[in-house]
Amino acid sequence: MRTMYFYRDKGLFLQRLHPATTFLYTGLMMILAVIYSNPLYLTAMLAVVIWTIIELDGRETLKWYSRIAGMMAVFVMIINPLLSREGQTILWHGPRVPVIGVLDISLEAALYGLNMALRLFLLIAVFAMYNLMMDPDRAMSSVSRIARKSAVVLALTVRLIPSMVSQARNVADIQRARGVNLDSGGIYQRWKKRIPFLKVMLLTSLENSWHTAEAMEARAFGSGPPTRYVTEVWRPRDTWITAAVLVSLLTAITGLLAGAGSFEFYPRLGDLTGSGEEILILIILTIMLAIPPALARGYKGWNFIERRI
Amino acid sequence: MKSVKALSYITLTLAVIMIPAALVMGISLADSVNWSIISTLIMILVMTAFYFRFERHRVNSKDLAVIATMAALAAAGRIPFAAIPSLQPTTFLVIITGYVFGVQPGFMVGATAALVSNFMLGQGPWTPWQMLAWGLAGVSAGILGRVMPANRAGTAEDEGPGEKRRTTVWRLKLSLFAMVWGFLFGWLMNIYTWTTFVYPLDWDSFWATQVTSLPMDVIHAAGNFLFTFMLGPQFVRVLMRFRKRMIVEKLPDRIKWRLTIE
Numbered sequence: 001m002r003t004m005y006f007y008r009d010k011g012l013f014l015q016r017l018h019p020a021t022t023f024l025y026t027g028l029m030m031i032l033a034v035i036y037s038n039p040l041y042l043t044a045m046l047a048v049v050i051w052t053i054i055e056l057d058g059r060e061t062l063k064w065y066s067r068i069a070g071m072m073a074v075f076v077m078i079i080n081p082l083l084s085r086e087g088q089t090i091l092w093h094g095p096r097v098p099v100i101g102v103l104d105i106s107l108e109a110a111l112y113g114l115n116m117a118l119r120l121f122l123l124i125a126v127f128a129m130y131n132l133m134m135d136p137d138r139a140m141s142s143v144s145r146i147a148r149k150s151a152v153v154l155a156l157t158v159r160l161i162p163s164m165v166s167q168a169r170n171v172a173d174i175q176r177a178r179g180v181n182l183d184s185g186g187i188y189q190r191w192k193k194r195i196p197f198l199k200v201m202l203l204t205s206l207e208n209s210w211h212t213a214e215a216m217e218a219r220a221f222g223s224g225p226p227t228r229y230v231t232e233v234w235r236p237r238d239t240w241i242t243a244a245v246l247v248s249l250l251t252a253i254t255g256l257l258a259g260a261g262s263f264e265f266y267p268r269l270g271d272l273t274g275s276g277e278e279i280l281i282l283i284i285l286t287i288m289l290a291i292p293p294a295l296a297r298g299y300k301g302w303n304f305i306e307r308r309i
Numbered sequence: 310m311k312s313v314k315a316l317s318y319i320t321l322t323l324a325v326i327m328i329p330a331a332l333v334m335g336i337s338l339a340d341s342v343n344w345s346i347i348s349t350l351i352m353i354l355v356m357t358a359f360y361f362r363f364e365r366h367r368v369n370s371k372d373l374a375v376i377a378t379m380a381a382l383a384a385a386g387r388i389p390f391a392a393i394p395s396l397q398p399t400t401f402l403v404i405i406t407g408y409v410f411g412v413q414p415g416f417m418v419g420a421t422a423a424l425v426s427n428f429m430l431g432q433g434p435w436t437p438w439q440m441l442a443w444g445l446a447g448v449s450a451g452i453l454g455r456v457m458p459a460n461r462a463g464t465a466e467d468e469g470p471g472e473k474r475r476t477t478v479w480r481l482k483l484s485l486f487a488m489v490w491g492f493l494f495g496w497l498m499n500i501y502t503w504t505t506f507v508y509p510l511d512w513d514s515f516w517a518t519q520v521t522s523l524p525m526d527v528i529h530a531a532g533n534f535l536f537t538f539m540l541g542p543q544f545v546r547v548l549m550r551f552r553k554r555m556i557v558e559k560l561p562d563r564i565k566w567r568l569t570i571e
Binding site for chain 1: 343345346349360363364366368369370371373374375376377378380381382384385386396398417421422424425427428429430431432433434502505506507508509513514517518521535539540543544547548551
């Protein structure tokens with residue numbers, strides 16, 4: 001089963017965090033990525049995330065995600081300049097288009113599109129990082145503490161998929177033995193040949209679900225409070241990272257109240273660096289957010305840290 | 310019970326703290342409200358409400374097993390059909406589950422299928438929106454099941470011509486419903502892109518965002534229609550029969566007594 005997961009367990013430092021720590025760290029990153037519009041802030045965060053991904057040995061994953069992000073980014077970079085008419089530095093006077101109106105492309109709107117593409121890359125990178133860090137099994141078992149039945153449904157579903165895949169392979173073999181060539185013909189033909197699949201799968205798996213339910217009853221499901229298989233350990237590293245996350249959260253809130261991290265695009269581009277305070281907040285925030293990858297690096301290369309955390 | 314309590318506290322915390330917090334953050338930030346955060350929060354609250362409802366329900370092992378089976382089928386269904394993007398039976402399976410088993414199982418199957426299939430395909434910002442979109446497809450199908458029940462639909466193929474026509478009409482209606490969900494699914498997914506990466510947020514940019522995903526949505530909708538039209542009646546019949554088997558009632562003692570004597 002575990003080989004089917006996107007996640008690969010490599011026993012890395014960052015994969016051995018408490019689930020709560022991982023959730024806090026990635027959650028904060030996701031929220032900040034959507035709140036900040038200043039390219040400096042976004043770039044700094046992107047750098048931190050990419051460092052974390054490298055510490056997680058995930059260059060391939062990053063590439064895979066970048067491809068998706070690239071496709072979405074093209075759209076974001078095109079649609080923003082086309083639709084926004086609030087920028088004042090006009091780069092190109094376009095013709096009048098029936099529905100949209102005058103098609104003027106402004107510098108501000110083009111840069112806004114670029115900035116949003118940056119935000120998109122950041123968000124996608126944060127998710128790539130989450131996928132590399134968090135074992136779905138451990139995530140599920142930590143969910144089971146608050147939502148027991150939903151977690152049981154999740155776990156059952158995950159457990160059923162590999163058996164369904166092998167079942168589907170059997171069905172395909174039987175079909176082939178009867179002379180159905182699944183990989184010939186046009187799209188519609190191929191699609192149509194896969195239909196009997198579904199029917200067989202539905203009937204068999206519904207019958208199997210009956211057995212699953214009986215097995216659950218036989219293991220005393222619902223007769224008392226559930227037991228847990230995975231035990232999570234809270235280590236000093238979790239304390240360190242949680243502290244860093246809390247400090248960066250406080251910094252971010254203080255900054256937001258002072259207006260740091262936002263950037264005016266319309267009608268004219270604002271001041272990128274802003275006041276000295278904004279730069280200070282950016283530096284503190286970046287350092288705090290970079291603590292997890294820094295600890296991971298220290299864990300690898302420095303015995304002193306390895307023994308302490 | 311403890312877990313239900315914990316969940317209700319979490320919902321409360323979300324509702325009481327996070328929405329005002331998001332509003333304050335959104336307003337203080339830039340010239341406008343940060344709709345990305347607000348729409349995400351609304352989405353999370355809607356899903357929490359459904360999960361909360363599920364936790365409070367009395368469910369036995371059979372219900373859980375059937376929900377998990379349908380969810381696994383819907384999630385695994387994305388794999389053999391992966392060759393053609395958007396053309397997969399997931400939406401169809403979620404809709405017929407909701408149609409036969411009701412609102413709550415419909416939501417659970419949709420949300421679970423989205424989450425679990427992304428364990429394999431990779432989580433992303435799209436995951437919660439897929440969970441919501443498929444979950445709501447199941448919910449609406451559950452409502453449809455109450456409004457337009459399949460009384461003997463598909464079971465009466467060898468009866469009179471009137472019956473046959475009624476079955477065809479029912480089949481068409483369900484297929485159209487599935488087709489509409491092909492488009493609604495894409496629109497819900499686009500909300501995220503629209504609120505997070507596009508400015509200004511007006512009708513022009515909204516429709517422009519929708520148009521870019523139109524080819525995918527058309528394929529999705531057409532696939533839903535075809536799946537439902539070709540397999541709908543059979544699958545609904547199978548699920549109905551299964552639902553009947555799931556309901557176990559205890560006979561009163563005197564009847565049991567009489568049955569054992571006879």
